[in-house]
Structures are given as C-alpha cells and as structure tokens.
Amino acid sequence: MNHASAKGESPPAFDDSVQRQAAAEASTVVAKRLVFHLGGYDPITPYVVAQRRFVRELARFEGTWSAKASMGALDENPDQAKWSVITKGRNWQVESDYRLVRWDDVIEDFSGQTDWRRVPRGIVAFLDFIWSGALSGYLRTNWHYAVFFLYPFVMFGLFVTAACAAGAYVLSRGDSIALAAAATAVVMSALMLGPWRWLHLDMLFDDWIFARDYVRSGNANLEKRLDNIARELVAAARSSGTDEIVVIGHSLGAALAVNLLDRALELEPALGSRTPITFLSIGSSILKVGLHRAAVRFRAAVERVAQAPGILWGDFQARIDIMNFYDVDPMAEMSLPSKPGPVIRLVELGRMLQHDVYRRMRLRFYRLHSQFVSGNDKRASYDYFMLVCGPVSARYQTLASGGALSMIGEDVSLKDASAHGTGSERASRTRAQ
Numbered sequence: 001m002n003h004a005s006a007k008g009e010s011p012p013a014f015d016d017s018v019q020r021q022a023a024a025e026a027s028t029v030v031a032k033r034l035v036f037h038l039g040g041y042d043p044i045t046p047y048v049v050a051q052r053r054f055v056r057e058l059a060r061f062e063g064t065w066s067a068k069a070s071m072g073a074l075d076e077n078p079d080q081a082k083w084s085v086i087t088k089g090r091n092w093q094v095e096s097d098y099r100l101v102r103w104d105d106v107i108e109d110f111s112g113q114t115d116w117r118r119v120p121r122g123i124v125a126f127l128d129f130i131w132s133g134a135l136s137g138y139l140r141t142n143w144h145y146a147v148f149f150l151y152p153f154v155m156f157g158l159f160v161t162a163a164c165a166a167g168a169y170v171l172s173r174g175d176s177i178a179l180a181a182a183a184t185a186v187v188m189s190a191l192m193l194g195p196w197r198w199l200h201l202d203m204l205f206d207d208w209i210f211a212r213d214y215v216r217s218g219n220a221n222l223e224k225r226l227d228n229i230a231r232e233l234v235a236a237a238r239s240s241g242t243d244e245i246v247v248i249g250h251s252l253g254a255a256l257a258v259n260l261l262d263r264a265l266e267l268e269p270a271l272g273s274r275t276p277i278t279f280l281s282i283g284s285s286i287l288k289v290g291l292h293r294a295a296v297r298f299r300a301a302v303e304r305v306a307q308a309p310g311i312l313w314g315d316f317q318a319r320i321d322i323m324n325f326y327d328v329d330p331m332a333e334m335s336l337p338s339k340p341g342p343v344i345r346l347v348e349l350g351r352m353l354q355h356d357v358y359r360r361m362r363l364r365f366y367r368l369h370s371q372f373v374s375g376n377d378k379r380a381s382y383d384y385f386m387l388v389c390g391p392v393s394a395r396y397q398t399l400a401s402g403g404a405l406s407m408i409g410e411d412v413s414l415k416d417a418s419a420h421g422t423g424s425e426r427a428s429r430t431r432a433q
Helices: 016-025 046-065 104-111 115-131 134-141 143-172 177-193 201-216 220-239 253-267 286-290 296-307 355-361 365-373 384-389 394-399 423-432
Strands: 002-005 032-038 068-071 080-088 093-101 244-250 277-282 311-318 343-347
Touching: 032 220, 032 253, 032 384, 046 068, 046 080, 046 384, 080 384, 093 220, 093 253, 093 384, 104 201, 104 220, 115 134, 115 143, 115 201, 134 143, 134 286, 143 177, 143 201, 201 286, 220 244, 220 253, 244 253, 244 384, 244 394, 253 277, 253 286, 253 296, 277 394, 286 296, 296 311, 311 365, 311 394, 343 394, 355 365, 384 394
Parallel strands: 002 343, 032 093, 032 244, 244 277, 277 311, 311 343
Antiparallel strands: 068 080, 080 093
16 A cells, blocks of 8 residues: 555655656646546536536635636536636646536436335345445444444434334323324424434435445446446547546545446556546545445456556545545455555645634534535645646646645746646657657
C-alpha cells in the first residue's frame, strides 16, 4: 500500500516508487482535461441541481486560489450531463470537459417504491449484509462505517419498539385489544410520516436495497449506461485530444467507477498507454460492496483496474467522514494483492475549511461527506476543483505529498511553467519520443 497524508503536518514519506513517479509527473502541465464524475447514492436531478451546485462551489475555488473561471452551457442526455469549464491563472489556462455520469433515474426508481415494499426489502438487505460477512468487515476496518450501516435499521427498530410500547400502555389501561392495536398503528404512522422522512431513513433504506441488488444481480439500466460511457472513454483515450483523463468516483460512485474502468479495459486492454488516465476514489464506498461475500465479480474488477499499467489509482480517505473507510488499504481488506494498488491519501477535511464553517458542519455527516466534492475555504493538498480544473495533473496531485501546493505560487502562478510548456506541447513531445 502506498500511503500518504494530506494533513498540515509533514506527511510520512512515500515509498521510493511513488516519489519517482511524482518527480516524473512534476513537469506535467495540463491545458485540456476530460473528467468523468460518478456521484454517490444522491437522489438529485443532475441537470437541475448538480450544475447549480458546481457553479456555487467553483466560485469558492476562485476565491480560495485567486483564479478566474467560466462555464459553458449544459449539454444533457440520458447517459450524462456535461459542460465545459475554463480556468485561468497568471500564466496558465485549462479547459476541462466535465461529464457527470447520470444514474439519478435508477435512484428515482428505488425512491418511488412504497414503504410497504421498501421496509421488508430493506430488512432483507440488512440481514443479507450481516449474513454475508460485510458487517463484520465494517467492524474490522472502520467501526464508524458499521454505525452508518446500522443506523437506519436501528432507528426503524426503535420506531417499532415505541409503537408497541404505546399499544402495551393502552392495553394496560384497559382490556381493549382493538384500542391497543389502534394506538400502535397511530404511533407507527406518525413516526413514518415524521421522523422517518426528516431523518432520511427512506433514502438510507433505498441505498442499502440498491447495494444488495447491485451485488447480487446488478442493474441492467445502469450497466448499459456504463457500457456506453466506457466506449466514450476508450474513444477519447485513443484520440489523444486531451492531456489527461480523470475518472472520479465519490462515495458509492467509486464502486461504479471501478465497473466503468473495467468495461473500458475490456474494450481496450492498453487503456492509458496513449492518454494518461487517473482514477480517483474519494470518500469511497468500494468496501461497502467489496466486503460482501457474494461480490466476487466486483472484487475481480477491482483487481483488474488496480493492475492496469495505464491507470493510476488514488484513494482519498477522511477520518471525520463516517461514510467512507479511513486509513485502510481496500485491496488488502478484500484479500487482493496490494501491489500494484491505490496510492492512499489521508485527508483532513477540517484543514480545508474556516474554523467556524467546520465547527458548524462537523456533526452534519452528509455535508462532511460532500466536502470531498466541494470547494475549499483554504488552499490544501486536496482540492476537488484543483483536481478537475487546475493546471497541475491529477496524477501529480495524487503522487506528490503536497498535491498542487508545491506547483502553485501564492499569486496562483504556475511555478516554472515556462520550463514545462503547455500541457498539449508536453503531450506532443512525449508522443514524439
């Protein structure tokens, strides 16, 4: 496992191979970048909400890095929502083609089910993840994630307990079973109409129902979409029209990104040999799926992606985020060969944010989880928008202990940019050698 920290303190040293790769990538300046982003189980409509959120967070990036940014029009189709982003600094300019892989329709299919169907399916999923050994794996690797898994089901159990207690109380005050049953039903209905929604337990049940289905049988609509995107990725990699291709998977989207890259490798085994490809799993739920005993095909896909010589995999993990796995090697936990494997980066979300902002959100777990794909208040070695819009390659930012900080000056100028040339020029020289 290649392990590093993105904390403010001096990070532990990388092994020699990572340091050599970082030194080689230091001369890489990007002028054109293609980004495929796969989000987590987030029931939003990309073309309505996602671009608006991207605009808001991009403005934070501009303020933090003193850069300028502009966005092109939204182009939306059933497979993806995409737009262009142009960012500028004192001596650099980057054009990023940003593509958000859609699966909101899949999520909406699950969210549209009734609670009469959702609850029993959720309980089946809960028991399945316990029986399959996934829960014991969560407890072994990161107990915070085990709490995240247990939370919706424990809360539902408390609802049932409260409703039954209300019925028992009514029964103890009289002999009417009918009144006791009515009291139980009224309390349970009130809990399902109120706290069930307020606490987003319906969405969490759907999340685990989807995860079980994905492990056990896959999802035909989603797999067809990943096949379509994989063909686009391969075509882009063959054309060499960009300096780098970045595939980002956030949360459960990291597991989907693995399957996307595996499909692309099936189409082009030499993927990444012409145009560099960087796979970034951020706040990843790869182990959510991978620790399930039945996820045999998924673990095989992870191994193929990890061993692909043309793909660099960076896994960014945050301690404070209970929805990811922190300070673990996902390959080792799935009993897969650790070398080659991901470069593990440990991120301190609190060091990216103003103190009062961080203090307000540290108990808002979903908001913390979303910081992986949000703008920073402070310059830091991990910055989502620097990875997708900045002039320093995502490969270098993954490999270098300081990320882009070592290449970007206080005045947001690119250090020694004149020596490096533009990204396109560098790519041309590399192909000519």
